[in-house]
Amino acid sequence: MTTAAAVADFRTYPLICAPSGVQSLADRINLEWADGRISPFHHLWLRDNCPCDRCVYSVTREQVFEIVDTPDDLKPTATHIDNDGCLLIDWPDGHHSRFDPGWLRAHAYDDVSRAERLAGIPQSHLWRSDLQIPVFEYTVLMNDNSALLQWLLAVRDIGLTQVRGVPTDPGSLKLIAQRISFIRESNFGVLFNVQSKADADSNAYTAFNLPLHTDLPTRELQPGLQFLHCLVNDAEGGESIFVDGFAIADALRSEDPKAFQALCEIPVEFRNKDRHSDYRCLAPIIALDALGRVAEIRMANFLRGAFDTSVEQMPRLYRAYRRFIAMSRESRFRVMHRLNPGELWCFDNRRTLHARNAFDPATGARHFQGCYIDRDELLSRILVLQR
Structure with a gap:
């Protein structure tokens, strides 16, 4: 599931694993996944990446919001997961963010997720004199x-x-x-x-x-x-x-x-x-x-x-x-x-x-x-x- 409201991108992000719960901490949330992985997301990171059409121009998919316009100690007033598996966040100024779970999994920065992305970076195939030229x-x-x-x-x-x-x-x-x-x-x-x-x-x-x-x-x-x-x-x-x-x-x-x-x-x-x-x-x-x-x-x-x-x-x-x-x-x-x-x-x-x-x-x-x-x-x- 991907929607324009939840993904400010031209790409699509498959749902690899569904979120199973969310825990609020002082400066971040911990998103729990059905496979047991826990991905921390800092509050500033989440606000910075809000994909709504007030924060991202829907035509170019480029950001118009700047994170400097929020307080340093920004905290959500409410967080929960909806029936589609999207993470919903309410902010103190009345702003609302909705994050697609496929996008969140693809951009999670816990150690395991970052290692997975690093392993997925295309690798150069080194060759020598026996190369069969494509x-x-x-x-x-x-x-x-x-x-x-x-x-x-x-x-x-x-x-x-x-x-x-x-x-x-x-x-x-x-x-x-x-x-x-x-x-x-x-x-x-x-x-x-x-x-x-x-x-x-x-x-x-x-x-x-x-x-x-x-x-x-x-x-x-x-x-x-x-x-x-x-x-x-x-x-x-x-x-x-x-x-x-x-x-x-x-x-x-x-x-x-x-x-x-x-x-x-x-x-x-x-x-x-x-x-x-x-x-x-x-x-x-x-x-x-x-x-x-x-x-x-x-x-x-x-x-x-x-x-x-x-x-x-x-x-x-x-x-x-x-x-x-x-x-x-x-x-x-x-x-x-x-x-x-x-x-x-x-x-x-x-x-x-x-x-x-x-x-x-x-x-x-x-x-x-x-x-x-x-x-x-x-x-x-x-x-x-x-x-």
Whole structure:
């Protein structure tokens, strides 16, 4: 049971377990559940999360009430559970709140409930050289939202996917990228052409070997997803190489914790400069999220500035940096594959490092198109599709 009056959200919350009783304490209530769990809810928390249309605008589902407008020692005048299992609360100023039991269970912050939510957070599937790359068909993804969701989940959890059967007309990449969200433009354009050219403003636009890297580490926020779509690939060489940066970081944390800590703590400056722009970002190579998990790898040796740290830290940084790159060259981590016309890579640019073997433009044409979408857009699209 969910009602607009009891849930100020676009999601629904199944009734996992019904409330069986409520106990009032000095600064909170204890909600008792039929399975024996007890979930404390502080009075201020309950008033802050009242879902009624006076506290939350029903059109946007965004809060209009501010908790600072209540007294610090706020206490209900009455609490009880109605026949639908909803928690009803009367407040001293005459305000009434009604909470859906499914929503309360999903947001309970007792230790057991929080542990359940933590266990339910999507986990990255770390991979090495034996990865079976998930492959999807263009036509299906363009017409079937359930297949689209499976693709996006693979991008989120594995960080590397391939799509086949993509039209090879220039600009076709835009259509499938926009099945996720809008494209993030950069100084290289909305769609960028990866071709060897004489006036290149990036090593990517040469025939050189391109070592493992993430794109645009020179930006405060690196692009989340990168697409590379093969239009023509007649030249000899140019194979794509990938490693899971999260898997390397995980191995480094286990095998050389001091090096791992150094790459998490000591910032490195990355620079991207041409005749018309100059981008710089100072950040650690390994970034952790609020739970201490690896959330981002920032790496492109050809875009790195001179190290700038203390005299004492410099040897520590070089040792860790060299170890990370050396590990990325180990065969246990590397996946190599030649992309054919009509195929594309979609991968997590803040996780999956990519490289390209040198190719010989004298042996044939090679033309890829690429674009970026932010990781937030991927995660939002997944949640909307899951509704």
